[in-house]
Amino acid sequence: MSNIAEAFKNGKAFIGFVTGGDPTLEKSEEFILAMVQGGADLVEIGIPFSDPIAEGPVIQEANIRALAAGATVDKIFDLVVSVRQKTEVPLVFLTYLNPVFNYGYSRFFQRCAEAGVDGIIIPDLPYEEKGELTETAAGFGVDVISLIAPTSEQRIKQIAAEATGFIYVVSSMGVTGMRSEIKTDLRSIIGVIREASSVPTAVGFGINTPKQAEELAEITDGVIVGSAIVKIVEKYGEEAGPYIYDYVQSMKNAVRDIV
């Protein structure tokens, strides 16, 4: 059992994402702590991958920057160890299966447990394939976060029934990235999830403004923002910390008291 439930105890949750090592590991630590100070309830840390097929251009570029700057799985673990000494906020990895598979599932999740990682999101690991690592992950207290998409239909209940940590509800078709409008009928998807599970839900993909976050917070337990934060890193580079703080604070303020 991980610490993820804590993230949903301060009103509606705000979940922020950065790619680990973009632009440097030291700066990632600063950005993560800026998010926490700004009110983030959970932080997702991307372990960069050469071919992130679920990501739009903004996060693809962040992966390239991080890898070019020398980020590796081992160095991301070091980053988490260092962050963990300064905050108790739940931390979740986001990466693709190959780096985890390559590291070895036991070794990877043991290091997660030692470093204080609470969960992992793997976009290319659907329900059908998760069996190859969920037991190992659970053995080390790491939740493998389930994703539910606008196309999941009859799969929603099946996925939700086995979900732990939180349920990542993908807001829109396509890849990650900022969108001006979210058209999916998320209310009915979350309604179906609720019939099968009491695990908190968080909606991600496309969210970037406080207004969008506020509207979504009415139907979900949390909102996830990735590309909009990575865009700040892209724009301000090493100076991005204060801008991330301000942005996260505005987003958390928008969702905190929504019921």
Place this chain on the structure above:
Amino acid sequence: MSKGRYGIHGGQYIPEILMNEIINLEKAYEHFKNDPEFKAELKKLLNEYAGRPSLLYYAEKMSKDLGGAKIYLKREDLNHTGSHKINNVLGQALMAQKMGKTRVIAETGAGQHGVATATAAALLGLECEIFMGKEDTDRQALNVYRMELLGAKVHAVTSGTMTLKDAVNETMREWTARVHDTHYVLGSVMGPHPFPMIVRDFQSVISEEAREQILELEGKLPDVVLACVGGGSNAMGMFYNFIADTGVKLIGCEAAGHGIDTEKHAATIAKGKLGVFHGMKSYFCQDKYGQIAPVYSISAGLDYPGIGPEHANLHDSGRAEYVPITDDEAVEAFEYLARTEGIICAIESAHAVAQAKKIAGNLSKDQIIIICLSGRGDKDVAAIARYKGVSIYE
């Protein structure tokens, strides 16, 4: 363990957003493959439009020159659009049409699969968009224009290494954005189940014909079957109906680029290790942290860091052997076949010709080699000239 396994390989490692689509695709395929009407329609297209069956040609001059085995060429280069790719594309496009899809998308490396897809889309009245690495649109500019002539929209992919793997990434991304009306015509025996099975089945017409043809011509099975391997579609099609004939040696020829002891190669079996990428568990060229390696080959069609899961399993079981062929060897074989037999083959196929040159002399005159000549080489003429330092007007 999930569906679509070949030993430890295969599976369905893709985003949730695509899962229902590939579940539906599998259901549709299971229906159509046994549907007499679909089968008749596809056979008509293959025979009357694509020009099947393809010839099994006895390369007498080459056989005598090499002084050993009798060499036969399975002439997939003579198919409409100039390669084996049309076999799979007609099957998938016809199925997409019957599934109610109005749009097809595809990745392409050398451009052969893109041209074939654009061709089938034109014929069947489907909208078509092709994703091709920027590096490949540059080195295969003629194929880009062919696709445009056929009415397709070609996207030059500028992410990553700007080659085939990045084209696959981008096509998958596009598919996640628009699955309701779009079918992804995957071009090789790779990706998530059911693609490796569907593509293999549609390509297995190559070995179905070759097996019958050689029995008729020679009254016996071949000793060796050769094919080039990138993702592995022509090789899987060429091997499939010979797998049960355990006396037939199956050899896949990988692109060794500048050599497997350099960093410039695409020899997945020789140098790759087990991983999960592009929807499948298989062997991939990757670094110690599982980052997919930039690969290289003179041949855009073999310039891919992975190999289809069924090949990976044929390697594990020892049923097939995979050998590396360098750029130099492939170019030499390309020229050799042109001068000896008057056939300009694709630089991809030349990798298999190169292996035949290595082994034919060691076999006896009553032994038989079949080479899958997967495509024709018109598209490669400019690149070969560049490679040789010859300046020609393109």
